[in-house]
Amino acid sequence: MAEEQKPDWERRRRLAEVFGDVLPDTTSDERAEERPGGDDRERWYRENRPPHHGSH
Secondary structure (H helix, E strand, C coil): CCCHCCHHHHHHHHHHHHHHHCCCCCCCHHCCCCCCCCCHHHHHHHHHHHHHHHCC
C-alpha cells in the first residue's frame, strides 16, 4: 500500500518508529519549575569560576 493511502494513525506510528518523539507533549511554560537551587548555568558558572575572578 502506498504511503499516501495509509491511514493517518499508521503514518504517525511509522514516523514515531523512525524518528521517535520529536516534540514534547507540553511546553516549558506549562511545566512546573524544576530548578529549586536556581539556574543551572549560574550554578555551573559559580562552581567553575577561575580563582582570579574572586567570589561573589
